[in-house]
Amino acid sequence: MSKKFDVNDKGYYGKFGGAYIPEMLYPNVEELRKRYLEIIEEPEFQKEFRDLLRDYVGRPTPLYFAKRLSEEYNTKIYLKREDLNHTGAHKVNNTIGQILVAKRLGKSKIIAETGAGQHGVATATVCALMGMECIVYMGEIDMKRQKPNVERMKILGAKVVPATCGSKTLKDATNEAMRHWINNPTDTHYIIGSVVGPHPYPDMVARFQSVISEEIRKQLKEKEGKETPDHVIACVGGGSNAAGAFYHFLEDKNVNLIAAEAAGKGVETGESAATTALGHEGVLHGSKTILMQSNDGQITEPYSISAGLDYPGIGPMHAHLFDSGRGEFISVTDDEAMSAGVKLAKLEGIIPAVESSHALAVFDKRKFKEDEIVVLNLSGRGDKDLETYIRWGGY
Amino acid sequence: MENRINELFKNKKEGILSVYFSAGYPSLNDTEGILEAIQKSGADFVEVGMPFSDPVADGPTIQHSSEVALENGMSTALLFNQLKDIRQKVDMPLLLMGYINPVIKYGIEEFCKKCQEVGIDGLILPDMPMQVYLEDYKEIFEKYGLLNIFLITPQTSDERIKYIDEHSEGFIYMVSSASVTGAKSNVSDQQLAYFERVNDLGLKNPRIIGFGISNKETFDKACSHASGAIIGSAFVNVLRENPSRLEEAIIDFVGSVKGTKN
Numbered sequence: 001m002s003k004k005f006d007v008n009d010k011g012y013y014g015k016f017g018g019a020y021i022p023e024m025l026y027p028n029v030e031e032l033r034k035r036y037l038e039i040i041e042e043p044e045f046q047k048e049f050r051d052l053l054r055d056y057v058g059r060p061t062p063l064y065f066a067k068r069l070s071e072e073y074n075t076k077i078y079l080k081r082e083d084l085n086h087t088g089a090h091k092v093n094n095t096i097g098q099i100l101v102a103k104r105l106g107k108s109k110i111i112a113e114t115g116a117g118q119h120g121v122a123t124a125t126v127c128a129l130m131g132m133e134c135i136v137y138m139g140e141i142d143m144k145r146q147k148p149n150v151e152r153m154k155i156l157g158a159k160v161v162p163a164t165c166g167s168k169t170l171k172d173a174t175n176e177a178m179r180h181w182i183n184n185p186t187d188t189h190y191i192i193g194s195v196v197g198p199h200p201y202p203d204m205v206a207r208f209q210s211v212i213s214e215e216i217r218k219q220l221k222e223k224e225g226k227e228t229p230d231h232v233i234a235c236v237g238g239g240s241n242a243a244g245a246f247y248h249f250l251e252d253k254n255v256n257l258i259a260a261e262a263a264g265k266g267v268e269t270g271e272s273a274a275t276t277a278l279g280h281e282g283v284l285h286g287s288k289t290i291l292m293q294s295n296d297g298q299i300t301e302p303y304s305i306s307a308g309l310d311y312p313g314i315g316p317m318h319a320h321l322f323d324s325g326r327g328e329f330i331s332v333t334d335d336e337a338m339s340a341g342v343k344l345a346k347l348e349g350i351i352p353a354v355e356s357s358h359a360l361a362v363f364d365k366r367k368f369k370e371d372e373i374v375v376l377n378l379s380g381r382g383d384k385d386l387e388t389y390i391r392w393g394g395y
Numbered sequence: 396m397e398n399r400i401n402e403l404f405k406n407k408k409e410g411i412l413s414v415y416f417s418a419g420y421p422s423l424n425d426t427e428g429i430l431e432a433i434q435k436s437g438a439d440f441v442e443v444g445m446p447f448s449d450p451v452a453d454g455p456t457i458q459h460s461s462e463v464a465l466e467n468g469m470s471t472a473l474l475f476n477q478l479k480d481i482r483q484k485v486d487m488p489l490l491l492m493g494y495i496n497p498v499i500k501y502g503i504e505e506f507c508k509k510c511q512e513v514g515i516d517g518l519i520l521p522d523m524p525m526q527v528y529l530e531d532y533k534e535i536f537e538k539y540g541l542l543n544i545f546l547i548t549p550q551t552s553d554e555r556i557k558y559i560d561e562h563s564e565g566f567i568y569m570v571s572s573a574s575v576t577g578a579k580s581n582v583s584d585q586q587l588a589y590f591e592r593v594n595d596l597g598l599k600n601p602r603i604i605g606f607g608i609s610n611k612e613t614f615d616k617a618c619s620h621a622s623g624a625i626i627g628s629a630f631v632n633v634l635r636e637n638p639s640r641l642e643e644a645i646i647d648f649v650g651s652v653k654g655t656k657n
Contacts, residue, residue: 010526018524018527019524020495020523020524020527021522021524022451022452022522022546023521023545023546023547023548023551024452024546024548024550024570024574024575026548026550026551026555027550027551027552165458165462166448166449166462171449172449175449175450175451178451179451179452179454179575182451182452182573182574183573183575184573185573186550186573280500281499282496282499283494283495283496283499283522284449284496285449291496293496293500295500296470296471296472296497296500296501297447297471297496297497297498297499297501298447298448298465298497299448299449299496
């Protein structure tokens, strides 16, 4: 099997990736690069990881045939229920994996960045589980719009530190977390929440999230008698749930991979986070990827109604999927997403995270055939977004 | 002509003082005047910061000056324009320091060519990996007579310090502690042990100490363990506090650090 979409030994997916970090971070990142594969391939690690995913996280998550949604769009829609994971989203797959890596690296403290708060909650959760100190950086604006998650992190014993610079959202929280790591290089592990950052983070996070596509294959075989769907749809901010949903289909050319990007108020409005539609090649947070930036190379402040998609870049693997044409990227506005989210609630009794609603909106933008199988990764649940739904829908 | 950085280090072995400021700060068109004042003040060379929206290795002071500079309208193109006649007024070595994204956006080769045109001697791009430099950029930098300065930190292994030394020219930027810029303001025993460790490696390049150097005391301490030091945040603070009398304030500050004033 060709491994065209795997990371190469220098940390690149095609021309994207690498480790563009200041020397201050080099020893940490290098230690991780040298050891991550060896650590996560150990049978003992795999056993601990798999046991926790099963008994603590609640995996496998169901692959649910959404009958009423399928009728509505006249195609066969399966929802991969990552919203049913402990802590309410796919993020915990990765934080369980990384905390086990951190332990084996002998680290005692954990830092993380968070946008919607799902990664922050997932990190705070595994830190509580393992008895490790936890600091989560979160944009000041995101702290306001995702208040329930801030409270959850605090109850779990984490310290939540506001990022007050720039757009005061995810990118700035990431900057602050990186600064913290520079200042505390020896005892601290940085749990990055998406498939972004310097190599080996994008690959490591994608591997932990790949449990999603591994399960989809098995479950689809049971339900449909074949392992591969015709389409897989996922939303992309940094892209961790999409990386997880796509992973075991990357080399299956018959599977169409669809990434939904947050277009905010519209791609051309200046208030958007649709990276592939608006971005160019560049370097941010340690890797070369596609970024929203000015002609002068300054990073543009992104906007989305969803705090989790409010990021000016995408992971290098996704940049490569876009650049090579392997992935189909679709821009979804705030309104399109919210309306799709409410439709799922009414048709199937599931209130999705606003992030996942972006993926759902693809059904309004693109037609699928009646006999096609479409798997949508429902990355998280909407409890944290109730206020956003209420404000948008006037309930 | 030999590169001005190499020339400086050949002629001066100790007590070298460099300062850093962000171009376009405190006001958009201050760059040229600040450089002239620095030259007058007796500092030995300068790092001109190219402001970036997401400066992960910088502390609050330099980050703030970058933000203000960008709000003022600073850009790479404008910086080159501000520097176009600088060599008629300033003859000390000039380095540009910044993050790699704006350089990539400008075009690496075009950027280096412009540097040569205006008389830049070297670059410090902290987030450019050594490997990428060696494989993709070294040839271009050399073509335009630019030195690329690398950083080392207390966490850098002896083996890697030697590797960096082998591929460096000009000097090595020795980050004094595990921190972003401007984070600490004294020199600890632990740092002194690190300076000694590096001295004992017998490197071919001279070292300049940066991060946490803010006054005569810390400068002198750094100088007793390296060829000199770089003052960033403390210098930017001087600019921030004296926007209407920059020249005087710069001359006073540099004089106080070198011990020729106050």
